[in-house]
Amino acid sequence: MDKFTNVSGVAAPMPLVNIDTDMIIPKQFLKTIKRSGLGVNLFDEMRYNADGSEIADFVLNQPAYRNAEIIVAGENFGCGSSREHAPWALKDFGVSVVISESFADIFYNNCFKNGILPIMLPKEAVETLMDDATKGENARISVDLENQTVSATDGTEFAFEVDAFKKHCLLNGLDDIGLTYQKIDAIDAFEKAQAEKTPWL
Amino acid sequence: MSAPKTLYDKIWDAHVADEAEDGTCLLYIDRHLVHEVTSPQAFEGLRMAGRTVRAPEKTIAVPDHNVPTTLDRADPATMTEDSRIQVEALDKNAKEFGVHYYPVSDVRQGIVHIVGPEQGWTLPGMTVVCGDSHTATHGAFGALAHGIGTSEVEHVLATQTLIQKKSKNMKVEITGSLRPGVTAKDITMNVIGKTGTAGGTGFVIEYCGQAIEELSMEGRMTVCNMAIEGGARAGLIAPDQKTFDYCNGRPNAPKGAEWDAALENWKTLFTDEGAHFDEVITIKGEDIAPSVTWGTSPEDVLPIDALVPSPSDFTGGKVAAVERALAYMGLEAGQKLTDVKIDTVFIGSCTNGRIEDLRAAAGVLKGQKIKDGMRAMVVPGSGLVRAQAEEEGLAQIFKDAGFEWRMAGCSMCLAMNPDQLKPEERCAATSNRNFEGRQGRGGRTHLVSPVMAAAAAVTGKLTDIRSFEGAA
Ligand code: SF4
Numbered sequence: 001m002d003k004f005t006n007v008s009g010v011a012a013p014m015p016l017v018n019i020d021t022d023m024i025i026p027k028q029f030l031k032t033i034k035r036s037g038l039g040v041n042l043f044d045e046m047r048y049n050a051d052g053s054e055i056a057d058f059v060l061n062q063p064a065y066r067n068a069e070i071i072v073a074g075e076n077f078g079c080g081s082s083r084e085h086a087p088w089a090l091k092d093f094g095v096s097v098v099i100s101e102s103f104a105d106i107f108y109n110n111c112f113k114n115g116i117l118p119i120m121l122p123k124e125a126v127e128t129l130m131d132d133a134t135k136g137e138n139a140r141i142s143v144d145l146e147n148q149t150v151s152a153t154d155g156t157e158f159a160f161e162v163d164a165f166k167k168h169c170l171l172n173g174l175d176d177i178g179l180t181y182q183k184i185d186a187i188d189a190f191e192k193a194q195a196e197k198t199p200w201l
Numbered sequence: 202m203s204a205p206k207t208l209y210d211k212i213w214d215a216h217v218a219d220e221a222e223d224g225t226c227l228l229y230i231d232r233h234l235v236h237e238v239t240s241p242q243a244f245e246g247l248r249m250a251g252r253t254v255r256a257p258e259k260t261i262a263v264p265d266h267n268v269p270t271t272l273d274r275a276d277p278a279t280m281t282e283d284s285r286i287q288v289e290a291l292d293k294n295a296k297e298f299g300v301h302y303y304p305v306s307d308v309r310q311g312i313v314h315i316v317g318p319e320q321g322w323t324l325p326g327m328t329v330v331c332g333d334s335h336t337a338t339h340g341a342f343g344a345l346a347h348g349i350g351t352s353e354v355e356h357v358l359a360t361q362t363l364i365q366k367k368s369k370n371m372k373v374e375i376t377g378s379l380r381p382g383v384t385a386k387d388i389t390m391n392v393i394g395k396t397g398t399a400g401g402t403g404f405v406i407e408y409c410g411q412a413i414e415e416l417s418m419e420g421r422m423t424v425c426n427m428a429i430e431g432g433a434r435a436g437l438i439a440p441d442q443k444t445f446d447y448c449n450g451r452p453n454a455p456k457g458a459e460w461d462a463a464l465e466n467w468k469t470l471f472t473d474e475g476a477h478f479d480e481v482i483t484i485k486g487e488d489i490a491p492s493v494t495w496g497t498s499p500e501d502v503l504p505i506d507a508l509v510p511s512p513s514d515f516t517g518g519k520v521a522a523v524e525r526a527l528a529y530m531g532l533e534a535g536q537k538l539t540d541v542k543i544d545t546v547f548i549g550s551c552t553n554g555r556i557e558d559l560r561a562a563a564g565v566l567k568g569q570k571i572k573d574g575m576r577a578m579v580v581p582g583s584g585l586v587r588a589q590a591e592e593e594g595l596a597q598i599f600k601d602a603g604f605e606w607r608m609a610g611c612s613m614c615l616a617m618n619p620d621q622l623k624p625e626e627r628c629a630a631t632s633n634r635n636f637e638g639r640q641g642r643g644g645r646t647h648l649v650s651p652v653m654a655a656a657a658a659v660t661g662k663l664t665d666i667r668s669f670e671g672a673a
Contacts, residue, residue, distance in 0.1 A: 015518060015521065016518065016521060016522060016525070017517075017518035017519055017521075017522050018398055018399075018498050018500075018522060020498075020636050022634070022636040022637070022638060022639055023636070023637060023638075026638055026642075027615050027616065027617045027639075028617070030238050030239075030266075030617065031238075031267065031281075031283035031284060031286070031287055031617070032283070033241035033242065033245070033286060033287060033290050034242065035242050035351075045637065045638050045642060050624070050642070050643075074518045074522075075399065075518060076398060076399040076402075076432070079398050079399065079432065080334070080634060080636060081333075081334055081615075081634075082239065082332060082333055082334040082348040082349060082350055083238075083239065083350075084239065084242075084332075084350035084351040084352060087350075102399055102402060103402075104399070104402065104432060105402055105403065105432065105434050106334060106347075106348055106349065106350060109349075109350065109353070110350035110351075110352065110353075113350060113352035113353070114352070163223075163225075163366070164223055165221070165223060165225045176352070176356050176364060177250070177252070177355065177356050177359045177360060180227060180356065180359075180360045180362060180364065181359075181360065183218075183219050183227060184360075186218050186219040186227065187218050187219070187227065187229070187360060187361065187362055189218075190218035190219075190229050191218075191229070191361070194229065198326075198462075198463070198466060199455075199459060199462075200324070200454075200455035200459050200460075200462070200463045201231045201324075201326075201327060
């Protein structure tokens with residue numbers, strides 16, 4: 001996994017609540033056996049007409065947001081299906097930060113495995129950043145993971161919480177499996193004890 | 202005496218293989234279920250890193266999401282090329298890594314969450330994961346079961362553990378008994394209607410109370426299935442005699458002395474008196490009406506005799522979401538739900554594709570015909586459910602009524618195979634998600650119970666099962 005680097009860029013505003021993973025990447029694009037190439041189909045049904053032409057007023061089709069690296073979204077972002085294709089599509093498009101009041105659990109976890117930082121902030125902070133985001137290229141939102149802050153264009157800073165272990169892995173681009181292999185003795189021991197105690201498992 | 206524990210606490214504690222200082226745990230996984238859509242990249246990752254599957258004997262694979270459900274599906278030409286590539290990739294990966302496998306040609310093939318319990322892979326007190334959010338289904342057995350992403354699938358394949366932090370405990374109690382016409386599906390939809398789709402975020406829910414105890418195992422699976430729609434990591438129901446009877450004799454359940462030992466252990470799987478819940482929700486069973494969704498989020502639930510709401514009934518971000526949902530669904534605020542005309546009926550999915558669901562729907566359809574022009578299909582949850590329904594004469598009832606009688610799979614629950622809605626086509630579905638485009642681009646989904654779906658097929662409208670008298 002690539003290391004997460006600080007981002008300072010244009011943020012796309014998506015105030016809709018409950019944006020689900022079916023919206024982020026509809027199922028017809030789950031038929032790939034690869035992780036890459038899903039960016040063109042990010043938000044496919046909101047972004048394109050049935051004939052493939054772009055829906056002009058969808059945020060990511062507007063000139064200011066075509067290269068957005070941040071999304072500021074309504075609450076409960078990423079609910080629904082567990083498909084990791086959702087963070088893959090975001091990442092492939094170029095988004096590495098999503099800011100919202102709240103995220104669905106599985107999506108939230110999936111982000112960290114793919115170099116995306118989901119940031120949870122209180123309502124007022126999200127509203128300020130959402131306002132900022134609507135200004136398009138006239139606004140820049142900056143995210144500093146090391147110091148756990150998000151800054152609006154006018155310099156207002158918001159601190160955010162992130163799990164220390166997840167932060168460590170993101171900053172260093174660490175592979176979970178490699179880390180877990182370091183604890184293989186504990187797994188072996190657990191397995192042995194379990195086989196004695198509850199052999200039907 | 203140690204402090205009183207919840208059922209979740211007990212299963213969690215019994216599966217922590219390692220705990221770091223900050224509370225991050227390696228949770229040991231007893232069963233790993235795998236399907237064709239979320240696993241190819243995980244197996245590919247193992248292969249590229251030269252890793253193996255740590256416990257193939259605890260790993261069960263079955264293709265379900267994209268398989269055709271037509272009778273001629275043995276012919277590979279019935280599959281689109283990309284679907285075929287995924288199914289073939291699973292065939293190959295299952296063989297290469299030596300995991301248990303039920304291919305499309307096997308009568309035991311079906312939706313992964315129906316096959317697991319049916320084959321006795323799911324047992325009380327286990328940890329169960331799958332790269333699919335509806336893994337919550339298995340919680341009906343008192344197993345800690347949740348959906349994971351593809352990177353986690355790879356992690357479990359390689360290490361048989363998951364990196365986890367403990368969730369909070371929520372109790373959802375359904376008191377008293379259900380009224381006639383009200384089903385497990387209505388319970389679970391009403392809980393989501395009450396908590397919202399984010400209400401369960403960060404929690405594992407334990408469902409309890411008389412109405413839950415009175416449900417069959419099938420009904421309990423329906424309730425836990427949709428825990429994820431309320432945002433919860435998992436849903437749980439304490440095992441009881443019904444659970445043990447269901448498991449007894451299943452192909453992969455323990456036998457003989459091992460069964461006796463297991464049973465002893467399973468009888469300790471309940472929440473201790475005085476255990477702490479971070480949140481408690483109580484709903485009276487007799488207050489639950491047969492329900493239906495009107496919008497594009499599973500929290501958009503109302504009793505069938507209600508009116509379509511107006512955006513002004515809501516606040517905050519939900520106002521815009523409701524405006525968008527009503528436009529998408531082609532509904533007017535104030536319209537009676539029972540006036541909404543239906544084009545298609547879908548009975549199936551891991552929510553309501555079990556034998557009891559088919560019995561309930563067939564009970565409504567006996568001697569009835571579906572409305573002229575209606576498209577109606579039954580997709581049994583597994584090949585074995587299908588065979589049993591044929592043996593019990595249910596298949597004939599569906600066919601006589603005008604339903605298509607399909608092969609097992611996910612089908613129109615997510616429309617990855619050719620079973621899809623056309624734009625603006627309106628469907629009463631027994632599945633679990635009414636998201637925009639879920640059943641086909643532009644398709645409109647109303648989630649209902651199997652009996653309500655059957656009644657809608659006959660009348661051609663959303664129908665209150667309590668006043669349904671049939672067309673005869
Ligand atoms: S039936 Fe639907 S919800 Fe269940 S596993 Fe299949 S696609 Fe997912």
